[in-house]
Amino acid sequence: MDIGPLLGSGRTADVYALDGPWVLRRYRHGFDATGELAVMSYLAASGFPVPRIGPPAEDALPTDLVVQRITGPTLAEALLAGTVTEDEGADLLARLLRELHAIPARLSQDPEDRILHLDLHPENVILAPEGARVIDWLTTREGPPALDRAMTSLILAQVSLDPAFTAGARLRDLLAALLTRFEADGGVPGDALARATALRAQDPQLTAHETAVLDEASALVASLSGGDPAHFRR
CATH class of the missing domain: 3.30.200 (Phosphorylase Kinase; domain 1)
Incomplete structure (x- = not known):
């Protein structure tokens, strides 16, 4: 080709x-x-x-x-266009992570480990005619599912804090709805959020703003999860 x-x-x-x-x-x-x-x-x-x-x-x-080659809008585009609601977006993200974490790890011998995406957010979900497809697996690794839930939540929180992103309030609504869905799967424990924050801080692809708001984003996830924001900071 x-x-x-x-x-x-x-x-x-x-x-x-x-x-x-x-x-x-x-x-x-x-x-x-x-x-x-x-x-x-x-x-x-x-x-x-x-x-x-x-x-x-x-x-x-x-x-x-x-x-x-997949045709269709990303989940992010559909949310911004209003063709998918925040509740529907939260349902989809939670379901995709739940289905992913039901698959046994490929390499790890730890029976609790699963394949993690570690970058699953609305721009990496394409709404194809035959159903949603998850793309961009560069960051994948194996580990506890709670880490994946924490990373998705943290990324959403970071974007919601970007003043250049005009739909920040709607994204926080999506995050709050998603965290509610995560409760049935074990939620976002403090240790998982702390680890996700540390991993995110090591990402050389982050913009200066994303790095600057990382602790604030972690605190936002903690507060929406019902935890003590100070406990989750690096």
Whole structure:
């Protein structure tokens, strides 16, 4: 397959058109897609809604990942457009994490560990005609499910605190609704939120503002979870 025009760029990767129903996701900064490919293949075989893996492109690099081209808005776009409500968005995010965490770990011998996405937020959920699909598995690792719930909550809180994001109040409504759904799955314990905050602080892709509001975002998650915000700070 020949690599076609650039379709879009994110923080870590560029996406190019390919022949047929495929796109090429090419990472920058030397990120290797090999581990992501293995996890997505395992999840697809387990029935989790990830894009299908395609055949390698010509002259493929270790930073390349060929995946199904999915049409449809992201959950973020649907929330902003008002075609999905905050409650519906919370239901979907909670369900996707619950289904992901029902799948046994691929490598870990700890029976409590599961595959974690660690970046599951509305921009990484595409509302395809055949159902929601979860994309961007670069940050995946294995560990306790509470860490995944904490990271999703923390990311939503960070974005809601960005003054350039005009729908911050609606995003906080989504976060509050999501935390309510998480209660049935064990909630967001303090140790998980503290660990998520520490991991997030180590992310070199964060903007200066995201780094600056990290403690405030952690405190917001803690307060909406009914905890003591001071307890959750790094």
